[in-house]
Amino acid sequence: MSKPDVLIIGGGVIGSAIAYELQREGAQVTLLERTSIASGASGVSAAMLEAQLDAREEGPFTELALASRALFPDLSQQLNEFTGIDIGYEACGILRLATDDAERRLLRDRLEWQQARGLSAEWLEPDVVALRFPALGGRNTGALFYKDDGQVIASRFTTGLAEGARQYGAVIREGIQVTGFKTNGRRVTEVLTDQGAMSAGQVILAAGPWSAGLARRLNFSLPIEPVRGQMLIYKTVERLLPAPVYTSEGYFTPKIDGTLLVGSTAERVGFTCETTPLGIEKLQSFATKRLPILIDIPYAAAVAGLRPGSLPDNLPAIGPVPDWDNVSVAAGHYRNGILLAPITAKLPLLWQVQEKNNVVGILSPVTGNSHGAMGILKSSKKGLSIQEAASKGLGVSARAAGWTLSHARFGRLPAVKVVSSLKNDPSQKMVQYYVQAGDDLFLIQCVAPASEWNAYSGLFATMIRTFQFSN
Numbered sequence: 001m002s003k004p005d006v007l008i009i010g011g012g013v014i015g016s017a018i019a020y021e022l023q024r025e026g027a028q029v030t031l032l033e034r035t036s037i038a039s040g041a042s043g044v045s046a047a048m049l050e051a052q053l054d055a056r057e058e059g060p061f062t063e064l065a066l067a068s069r070a071l072f073p074d075l076s077q078q079l080n081e082f083t084g085i086d087i088g089y090e091a092c093g094i095l096r097l098a099t100d101d102a103e104r105r106l107l108r109d110r111l112e113w114q115q116a117r118g119l120s121a122e123w124l125e126p127d128v129v130a131l132r133f134p135a136l137g138g139r140n141t142g143a144l145f146y147k148d149d150g151q152v153i154a155s156r157f158t159t160g161l162a163e164g165a166r167q168y169g170a171v172i173r174e175g176i177q178v179t180g181f182k183t184n185g186r187r188v189t190e191v192l193t194d195q196g197a198m199s200a201g202q203v204i205l206a207a208g209p210w211s212a213g214l215a216r217r218l219n220f221s222l223p224i225e226p227v228r229g230q231m232l233i234y235k236t237v238e239r240l241l242p243a244p245v246y247t248s249e250g251y252f253t254p255k256i257d258g259t260l261l262v263g264s265t266a267e268r269v270g271f272t273c274e275t276t277p278l279g280i281e282k283l284q285s286f287a288t289k290r291l292p293i294l295i296d297i298p299y300a301a302a303v304a305g306l307r308p309g310s311l312p313d314n315l316p317a318i319g320p321v322p323d324w325d326n327v328s329v330a331a332g333h334y335r336n337g338i339l340l341a342p343i344t345a346k347l348p349l350l351w352q353v354q355e356k357n358n359v360v361g362i363l364s365p366v367t368g369n370s371h372g373a374m375g376i377l378k379s380s381k382k383g384l385s386i387q388e389a390a391s392k393g394l395g396v397s398a399r400a401a402g403w404t405l406s407h408a409r410f411g412r413l414p415a416v417k418v419v420s421s422l423k424n425d426p427s428q429k430m431v432q433y434y435v436q437a438g439d440d441l442f443l444i445q446c447v448a449p450a451s452e453w454n455a456y457s458g459l460f461a462t463m464i465r466t467f468q469f470s471n
């Protein structure tokens with residue numbers, strides 16, 4: 001069997017998105033899926049693109065989510081033209097309903113910082129909510145309408161990505177389970193499956209909540225665990241809501257295929273993925289209270305999926321694994337895997353592990369233009385403090401003008417952040433993080449147009465989590 005450049009484990013939205021991007025960029029990809037594409041959370045998800053809805057504060061995660069949301073219009077068109085699959089993309093906005101005065105205050109605060117950040121969000125008083133969402137019932141104390149958020153249909157999006165990858169030439173194999181690895185030093189030489197061994201250049205673990213088990217087989221720890229979500233599916237003759245509606249008790253997502261999803265529970269019950277009478281009852285009670293017309297409509301199906309919850313903060317782990325030369329992870333996206341799939345898939349582009357110069361991973365520009373370059377370099381100079389390393393510009397070939405040093409933190413790791421502009425091109429910004437992880441010192445650097453920096457800083461924050469897990 002010929003050796004694929006990249007072997008991806010997991011045919012959910014994350015594995016499929018990476019397969020699509022890498023194959024399109026010229027890598028030879030093989031994706032292995034234990035059952036069928038979109039058989040996990042990626043097939044039952046509510047698939048809201050809730051970059052602002054979920055943004056509780058400014059920060060890298062919000063920037064990552066916004067950058068990913070911005071990729072959907074083009075991606076949706078590409079997949080439609082290329083595969084004929086309509087992923088159900090709608091830039092229809094999402095309504096976040098306040099149900100008491102405390103929530104009203106919370107949402108008004110959120111409106112303030114989001115508007116200050118330049119994001120569009122509109123405050124609707126209760127009478128306006130009633131006018132624009134007439135089917136809604138129960139008390140409301142106003143709502144925030146995030147007009148730039150949207151939604152897709154999860155199963156169509158995931159199968160569209162896998163089909164796109166296949167049409168570009170990727171090998172998509174369903175019904176094959178990865179059972180272990182054969183290794184030599186710092187490399188995985190073979191991926192073992194229930195149908196024999198396969199060799200690969202790069203291996204990417206994208207198996208949702210099952211990624212933790214695969215990581216254990218490679219002797220590193222990935223704190224990802226399943227969080228069950230149950231949902232009800234209604235089929236309505238007419239669309240009852242113009243856009244998804246989210247409340248602290250549950251949510252509705254009306255889709256273009258005529259289904260209305262009602263979600264959802266969040267239960268830590270291991271890998272049990274069944275609906276329960278209690279879960280269904282809770283969802284039904286919420287649904288009929290907030291959308292009274294549903295009292296007369298029976299639900300068509302009850303479904304459940306396992307979100308890949310990531311401890312302790314539910315941020316995903318994306319990036320190369322330091323102790324391995326050819327293994328990377330893209331998992332733990334918890335409630336945001338559909339939203340974050342496009343930007344996650346940009347990461348491993350041109351992701352080459354270079355064994356010389358202690359470079360443990362090179363990532364391509366996120367935006368695909370010619371400006372950026374992002375890298376992770378690992379220092380062999382043990383004992384050097386991060387401040388010393390930062391002030392010496394360790395590992396940086398392009399000397400920059402106007403260094404600014406500031407302290408930063410990536411998760412629990414101490415870091416120093418250096419921001420500068422490039423001497424020969426002041427429109428470019430260079431940002432470097434010197435990160436101390438155990439005995440090792442990492443430099444993560446990025447050169448990007450100043451205008452695009454926000455998206456890159458979000459990626460840094462998630463990449464560093466992989467180091468955190470491995471140290």
Ligand SMILES: Cc1cc2nc3c(=O)[nH]c(=O)nc-3n(C[C@H](O)[C@H](O)[C@H](O)COP(=O)(O)OP(=O)(O)OC[C@H]3O[C@@H](n4cnc5c(N)ncnc54)[C@H](O)[C@@H]3O)c2cc1C
Nearest residue numbers: 010012014034040042045048178208229305336337338339
């Ligand atoms: C009820 C619910 C509502 C949600 N709503 C939203 C939302 O509104 N917006 C949003 O962005 N996200 C939402 N999510 C979250 C989102 O669905 C997940 O984050 C995302 O689907 C995770 O994708 P994944 O590819 O990492 O994992 P999965 O979809 O779980 O895919 C992993 C795949 O790996 C395969 N696999 C496992 N082990 C092996 C092995 N050993 N060998 C081969 N294959 C293997 C599995 O069979 C599975 O198909 C929701 C999730 C749920 C459950």
